[in-house]
Amino acid sequence: MTRIDDVARLAGVSTATVSRALRGLPTVSAATRHRVLAAAEQLQYAVSPSASRLAGGRTGTVAVVVPRITRWFFGVVVEAVEDFLHQAGYDLLLHNLGGREQNRQRLLHPVNLHNRVDAVMLVATPLRAPELTALAALDLPGVTVSSGTDVPGWPCVRIDDVAAARTATRHLLDLGHRRVAHISGDPDDELAFTAHLDRRRGYQDALRAAGLRPDPSLDVESGFDIAGGTRATEELLRRGDPPTAIFAACDEMAMGALTALRDAGLRVPQDVSVIGIDDHALADVLGLSTIAQPAAEQGRLAAKLLLDPLAGPSPQTGAHQAVSPVILDTRLVVRESTAPARAN
Amino acid sequence: MTRIDDVARLAGVSTATVSRALRGLPTVSAATRHRVLAAAEQLQYAVSPSASRLAGGRTGTVAVVVPRITRWFFGVVVEAVEDFLHQAGYDLLLHNLGGREQNRQRLLHPVNLHNRVDAVMLVATPLRAPELTALAALDLPGVTVSSGTDVPGWPCVRIDDVAAARTATRHLLDLGHRRVAHISGDPDDELAFTAHLDRRRGYQDALRAAGLRPDPSLDVESGFDIAGGTRATEELLRRGDPPTAIFAACDEMAMGALTALRDAGLRVPQDVSVIGIDDHALADVLGLSTIAQPAAEQGRLAAKLLLDPLAGPSPQTGAHQAVSPVILDTRLVVRESTAPARAN
């Protein structure tokens, strides 16, 4: 293939000038730039990324880590991030943990990040203490999305999970429900993100504010997905004296709950009200009430916060100044899955 | 950071030996390998990907191109591919076309692929003639997933879309339906993949085999997603004399149809039966009958077909030998959204 010196020869300039012209540096005369671009076009020249990266010390690549790309929130975030990164000329290296400890170990080992990417985005992927320490040593720019994933010095974009859960629970309480159950993610899963912990707190806060005491028998943990929602709800029903309302920690769990309730012969919302968090693409199809969160906007904003410092000069690299998380708004969306509690 | 010569010095060998030992080449004595590994471990050494790629001529990276990562099929495929690639030590460069012509142009321009990746996977992304020509010149290994995306010399993994559609349509016909509508993707969208064309053919085949003539007024095109399914169904209903059954080209369109039917006051399946293709994660929650296709298996198999030749010696590089597509099985899944036509 053509290399930079082929272009230089054709344009009658040095390789240094070709390099500058092609990258649009200002220190090239218009006439020269024109000749270089024409030569590059004529020869179908494309810079060798490996060579450019080695010489320039930048990879033009961002690693994006998500727990599971197949889950609604992560898919939407990645799509928004991909768009932003590619617009800015960066490549996106995708890492899907997929619940495998092995993937996590390999990927998050800082040594595997070093020299491979210019920056890292961790979506709902909390780090352990040793990982944080090792990462800090790399002095790599990064950003996190979702709560419970803070890395010192990295910006974070998320919603207020406690408030979102409080709103969801209060919606059920306002409808007159008193036996309000909660189904959420499994804290035993070390790969799980921790948003569900905040959401439980919001649930309990709302109950207490209404003068109710959180009832452990109404709080079931399972996987943070459709199947988990189904299993958790089955467990709830198995315990007898079923709740009249269920707050699921995410829409996918809520959808699993709908299945379990249907299979148990319970009608939604006549027998049991259900609300989730997300505003999943199918929430409307299912008539699911939920707390909408701006997933794409979180991704876009996180990408922006990540790249902005890379472009400009970095005034205080390594000076892990405190960064406040950016909290985006959520919004109650009432559909058909929630209704007033029946008078006893 | 530590470089290869730091390791070499500590281990008392040359950088060439370090390079060989770290990559597990057989031409290193066990004792030497041990010393090198220990030194590398002690120094927390990780090879510089840029340098390794430039010197070695391999990127260890595969580009994966999907129309929209947020759609069920593509998310599942990417997850399976990601797993396989990372197990094999490859990085995954994600490209989400997102319906943007601009993305497509930039990405699929062969010059942007050259030297950047070792191989390409195109999922449901048909190429135009000039793109095919340019790609052929690069002599890059690749694989395609889904029909209508053939690239000469590349293997292809897909289902038999015509047969799947035929089975879906026949299921409706077997239930006694005669006014069977079809909703599918938009051929005006140049970025659309073409599976929906095959699916229309299967639909029409099944009608004809049952002695029915395809009725253009029962065949509506829209976007290949939830919103598209809703719009297409609304259009169907606007035309009057509604169908008693709808075959949607994919589950997401079927789900959109469910919404439109509900909003129009029509019951599923009492008034209208609905079937899709996919077996989307939420098909069960919605009680949607469908033709299940093995999305993860298609991704895994495609990744395998892509990497296998890269590992071994390539007997006939560039000799675009004909490759038959690998066709995976589909399976009718009957749930609650399809029922016998009511006697008139």
Added chain:
DNA sequence: CTGAAAGCGCTTACAG
């Protein structure tokens, strides 16, 4: 505004 030259950190024939 432009060029000569060093250097980025590896891998790979080649020789032994």
Added chain:
DNA sequence: CTGAAAGCGCTTACAG
């Protein structure tokens, strides 16, 4: 089995 040395194809001070 191991090493010396060339070379991968760029970018970047440095000098002018």
